[in-house]
Amino acid sequence: MHLSYSALSTRYIPAVVLLALVLCASLVLAAPKPPEGPIAIKPPAGAVLKKSVVQFPHAKHGELDCTVCHHTLASQPKTYTCSAPACHDLANPTDKTAKKSMAYFRNAYHAPAATSCNGCHKARKTEGKKAGPTDCKGCHP
Ligand code: HEC
Ligand code: HEC
Ligand code: HEC
Numbered sequence: 593m594h595l596s597y598s599a600l601s602t603r604y605i606p607a608v609v610l611l612a613l614v615l616c617a618s619l620v621l622a623a624p625k626p627p628e629g630p631i632a633i634k635p636p637a638g639a640v641l642k643k644s645v646v647q648f649p650h651a652k653h654g655e656l657d658c659t660v661c662h663h664t665l666a667s668q669p670k671t672y673t674c675s676a677p678a679c680h681d682l683a684n685p686t687d688k689t690a691k692k693s694m695a696y697f698r699n700a701y702h703a704p705a706a707t708s709c710n711g712c713h714k715a716r717k718t719e720g721k722k723a724g725p726t727d728c729k730g731c732h733p
Pocket of ligand 1: 660
């Protein structure tokens with residue numbers, strides 16, 4: 593029997609689809625479990641803090657999609673830390689542009705973005721949904 597190239601590739605489509613599904617599932621299953629207790633958010637090296645280190649209660653955020661906060665998981669499947677290298681790792685901005693950049697770790701937690709702590713809390717509060725604190729003391733006791 594002589595199979596044409598296109599007939600051959602069509603025959604393999606179900607197998608390819610299955611393989612893709614298995615790969616997707618293994619990515620989800622491979623996601624490490626977040627800790628039950630609060631995580632002390634680590635500032636980038638060299639940061640001098642004016643406020644207290646923030647304790648993040650991961651378990652209280654369990655109903656949300658992982659990729660809302662861990663927004664680089666697709667491209668960096670092992671990065672779960674906000675201040676990882678080349679992420680929100682700028683400790684001490686020296687000019688206006690740097691101060692406003694998302695590399696400056698402070699912005700990652702307060703910017704009006706769905707991914708930031710206070711950005712999400714504020715937006716949800718405005719929408720009348722369940723949310724976390726939006727006052728300084730609520731996060732920096
Ligand atoms: C509301 C935001 C948010 C959501 C949603 C979220 N995480 Fe996290 N997660 C964080 C933050 C913030 C940290 C601490 C980051 C840091 O230390 O810089 C973290 C840390 C982690 C860590 C590392 C824990 C450690 O000990 O360092 C893992 C693993 C993790 N998350 C997995 C997940 C998984 C899996 C999901 C989805 C089921 C998820 N997260 C959903 C915000 C979130
Ligand atoms: C995408 C939205 C979202 C992001 C991002 C987010 N939160 Fe929340 N947070 C929530 C929601 C929703 C609740 C309310 C959960 C509840 O009451 O069950 C909450 C609750 C909290 C609480 C109160 C927990 C309690 O005991 O009642 C704290 C503290 C908190 N968040 C801190 C943080 C910090 C710190 C970050 C950033 C590292 C953060 N959150 C990022 C949505 C978010
Ligand atoms: C929803 C939580 C949340 C709220 C509300 C919040 N912050 Fe933060 N803030 C954080 C997180 C998380 C960090 C990173 C701290 C760390 O690395 O432990 C941070 C960092 C900072 C930093 C830079 C680090 C330092 O200590 O110098 C400053 C300054 C700061 N916050 C000021 C404020 C002020 C002022 C308010 C009130 C207007 C406020 N924050 C409200 C979560 C919050």
